[in-house]
Amino acid sequence: MNDLMPVGEADYTDADFQRVQQIAREQAGIHLPITKKALVYSRVSRRLRELNHASFHAYLDFVTTPAGQSEMQKLICALTTNVTSFFREKNHFEHLETVVMPQLAAKVRTGKRGRLWSAACSTGQEPWSIAMSVMTAFPDATSHDLRILATDINTDVVAQAAEGVYSAEETEGIPSGKKSQFMEPSGDGDYRFNGPIRRLPAFRALNLNASWPIRGSFTAIFCRNVVIYFDDDTRERLWQRLAEKLEPDGFLYVGHSERVSCANQCGLIQVAPTIYRKGL
């Protein structure tokens, strides 16, 4: 341990970057190409400063010991990219509202269970957008067994998502009618989701590349803008597992630059550039 080091002064070698690459791959399935070397430095050096480590070497030795387990979680959080926004890729929410919800509402009205999954939910804009679409299409959704599971590997963003509080700037993507219906001002110019909508999402930490302690299947899964961080094999394995978790006729939404390469083998039919339906 050393005195607090200013950013830019911690020792950081190629071997250190390779150790971070290996940790990211083994712990989260995240592939860090060499082009991310400087980004890794800027993100991880903050952790070093907080713990007063003078070198990446010493820090990485620490996180790989039993005593460093909770710091390993913080390192994984630091390596994730959490960019998101409300109603990102708006066509997915229109599809959810107009195609999925009428059938799902009819199903849960008969007493059956209905589940939707935001599988890399980041700070929550995606699951809360799903919740607003659900409530718009089906105002008494919360009187039925209908829930949204929202998960992410990053425990910090999951905690923020569960709070459901956003700055005025972050809420700009929410249509004004929905914003006034589902949110209330919460001091300091922020807005908070309020009322029955809060009962729809359940937030949990979950690594998509580990085991999933999740029972039952989903009518729709949003897995968007996360597989871009994985290598091809990890991506294909994930598509396969997600397809298995979909109900027949259920939908998988992927990010704008993503495609399910193994759609046929997974039993998925592409119905729009980034929307797949599971065959019956």
Ligand SMILES: C[S@@+](CC[C@H](N)C(=O)[O-])C[C@H]1O[C@@H](n2cnc3c(N)ncnc32)[C@H](O)[C@@H]1O
């Ligand atoms: C760019 S954000 C996408 C958020 C949202 N799905 C969207 O499209 O706006 C990617 C998210 O994937 C999460 N992530 C990365 N690796 C993961 C993994 N192995 N399991 C679960 N989530 C992961 C990150 O923590 C991050 O919050």
